[in-house]
Amino acid sequence: MNAIDRLGRRLLFTFDPETAHGLSIKALKCGLPVVAKPPVDHRLRVQICGLDFPNPLGMAAGYDKNGEVPDALLGLGFGFAEIGSVTPLPQPGNPKPRIFRLTKDEAVINRLGFNNEGHVRCEERLAARAGRPGVVGVNIGANKDSADRIADYELGVKRFARHASYLTVNISSPNTPGLRNMQARAELAELLSRITAARAALPDGAGRKTPLFLKIAPDLAEAELQDIAAEVADKAVDGVIVSNTTISRPNLQPSAFLGEAGGLSGKPLFERSTTVLAKMRRLVGPDLALIGVGGVDSAETALEKIRAGADLVQLYTGMIYAGPALPGRIVSEMARFAEREGLSSITSLRDSRLDQWAAKPL
Numbered sequence: 479m480n481a482i483d484r485l486g487r488r489l490l491f492t493f494d495p496e497t498a499h500g501l502s503i504k505a506l507k508c509g510l511p512v513v514a515k516p517p518v519d520h521r522l523r524v525q526i527c528g529l530d531f532p533n534p535l536g537m538a539a540g541y542d543k544n545g546e547v548p549d550a551l552l553g554l555g556f557g558f559a560e561i562g563s564v565t566p567l568p569q570p571g572n573p574k575p576r577i578f579r580l581t582k583d584e585a586v587i588n589r590l591g592f593n594n595e596g597h598v599r600c601e602e603r604l605a606a607r608a609g610r611p612g613v614v615g616v617n618i619g620a621n622k623d624s625a626d627r628i629a630d631y632e633l634g635v636k637r638f639a640r641h642a643s644y645l646t647v648n649i650s651s652p653n654t655p656g657l658r659n660m661q662a663r664a665e666l667a668e669l670l671s672r673i674t675a676a677r678a679a680l681p682d683g684a685g686r687k688t689p690l691f692l693k694i695a696p697d698l699a700e701a702e703l704q705d706i707a708a709e710v711a712d713k714a715v716d717g718v719i720v721s722n723t724t725i726s727r728p729n730l731q732p733s734a735f736l737g738e739a740g741g742l743s744g745k746p747l748f749e750r751s752t753t754v755l756a757k758m759r760r761l762v763g764p765d766l767a768l769i770g771v772g773g774v775d776s777a778e779t780a781l782e783k784i785r786a787g788a789d790l791v792q793l794y795t796g797m798i799y800a801g802p803a804l805p806g807r808i809v810s811e812m813a814r815f816a817e818r819e820g821l822s823s824i825t826s827l828r829d830s831r832l833d834q835w836a837a838k839p840l
């Protein structure tokens with residue numbers, strides 16, 4: 479982190495986390511900050527699910543919930559951006575304060591509860607950027623008060639399939655009561671049947687089926703992971719994103735916010751989310767797309783996710799602490815690593831530490 483990044487962070491950290499987030503979105507909308515985009519390096523290119531990622535590092539869901547700045551995020555050096563979670567109807571989310579910085583741990587606890595402007599507004603923004611290059615995924619959720627949450631996901635598929643490079647079905651937020659129960663086998667089977675049917679029923683205008691990814695929690699036991707892997711294979715889901723935030727509180731430093739309810743993200747999530755990722759790779763085999771998320775804050779942590787079984791990685795909390803130059807820095811360092819090690823492609827690293835990671839206890 480250089481002096482300007484440190485100054486930027488000190489300035490943003492004088493605001494509460496949610497205000498700081500809003501300011502950072504405003505800045506991106508205005509074309510700020512100006513960061514050098516890393517040069518395209520063919521060794522970082524990843525091609526999966528019919529999509530072409532210029533590099534394997536993506537912006538995770540939750541930063542750009544309303545699809546306001548996907549192109550600005552790509553401009554920071556990210557190889558792809560995931561917007562959302564977006565729900566059919568706008569909703570305010572939980573009462574504030576609902577985001578807490580655990581600075582010593584470089585972690586965050588959030589209980590936002592899917593605050594977002596709803597499908598219509600988000601679709602308008604995506605339609606306005608139609609034809610622009612870049613991989614932009616849409617993460618879909620369900621309204622808290624919905625009588626039929628699966629129907630909310632069907633609506634998300636119908637609304638965004640044509641605009642999104644891929645769709646993520648998020649059933650792993652800890653902040654919508656009961657949502658994570660959809661990860662249990664019977665509910666998951668029904669959810670996946672209905673959304674894959676919704677996708678199949680769409681007119682195939684672009685000549686392709688928008689890839690569907692499932693985003694899971696890190697707080698799952700081995701048997702639950704087995705059930706998810708079986709359903710993903712059975713319903714031909716295209717990939718799994720591992721993972722969302724955790725409801726566990728692993729080895730945290732003393733902080734006034736330790737007792738706050740919500741999902742924990744950042745550095746302390748790395749170990750658990752990477753272990754679950756490797757276990758999932760073991761269960762699904764080599765061909766399914768896996769995206770590793772949780773505690774990525776450097777080229778080394780990003781590469782380690784790939785070694786543990788990820789095709790692609792994402793980050794969010796790392797950028798809160800290191801600033802907007804982080805994605806460009808990680809991507810440049812990955813390219814230097816590929817050069818140093820004589821790799822023809824970064825994907826050749828995949829699974830090289832799968833055994834070690836998959837053997838760790840949950």
Ligand SMILES: Cc1cc2nc3c(=O)[nH]c(=O)nc-3n(C[C@H](O)[C@H](O)[C@H](O)COP(=O)(O)O)c2cc1C
Pocket residue numbers: 538539540541543562563577586588590592617648651693721722723742743744745747771772773774792793794795796
């Ligand atoms: C403030 C905040 C809001 C988030 N909102 C969402 C969301 O709307 N949908 C989602 O799938 N994940 C959401 N996430 C989870 C992130 O996408 C990611 O899975 C998690 O934070 C772990 O990655 P990280 O350690 O790099 O932050 C959110 C995370 C944070 C910190």
